[in-house]
Amino acid sequence: MILQASAPAPALALQPERPEDRPLVDALIARAFGPGRYAKSSERVREFAAFAPELSVCAWSGTRLLGCARMWRVRVGETPVTFLGPFAVEQGERNAGFGARLVARASEAAAAAGETHVVLVGDEAYFSRVGFSRAAGSAVTLPGPVDPRRVLVRALTPGAVALAGPIRPL
Ligand SMILES: CC(C)(COP(=O)(O)OP(=O)(O)OC[C@H]1O[C@@H](n2cnc3c(N)ncnc32)[C@H](O)[C@@H]1OP(=O)(O)O)[C@@H](O)C(=O)NCCC(=O)NCCS
DSSP, X not given: OOOOOOOOOOOXXXXXXXXXXXXXXXXHHHHHHOGGGGGSHHHHHHHHSEEOTTTOEEEEETTEEEEEEEEEEEEETTEEEEEEEEEEEOGGGTTSSHHHHXXXXXXXXXXXXXXXXXXXXXXXHHHGGGTOEEOSTTOEEOSSOOOGGGEEEXXXXXXXXXXXXXXXXX
């Protein structure tokens, strides 16, 4: 009997989100978060934020979408910032570092575009491992209720100003 080795999975490719990726990205987000995602305060932000597809990242293995990190442009007080989310990795592909690579690539793209901060709402236990920390006090507020311990910031430039104020349209 001849045993055939299965073909190795293609290497992970990180690419900006293209218009034609949208249905697959939306479906991945729906699987990862379920219908409750629309109740999140970060969804209220995304209702007025400017989507930044060139800073958003898709992780592909061949034609299979394994993960995504969407990026948006908003303002905190007077400071223009990028807002990250939704961020998801396909269930069976988690814990392999893909999420950390997505966040790193999205942050690099934002820094290369001259952005000074990435802001998100998420678990500090995860995002502290990829460069984020709590916004000082309750300095950064959202248009809806949010646990201030989940409002996290990553400064992209040394000496970036401390953020303070409501998240609002650019
Ligand atoms: C969060 C998510 C994107 C991480 O993707 P990933 O590719 O598994 O991430 P990484 O491989 O970089 O990191 C995995 C590690 O983070 C840990 N981790 C995952 N989610 C965590 C969380 N919410 N809090 C603390 N640690 C977490 C894992 O246990 C794992 O730990 P280990 O390295 O010690 O084993 C993925 O779990 C996911 O899609 N979850 C559902 C959607 C979601 O919650 N998105 C974030 C909303 S802000």
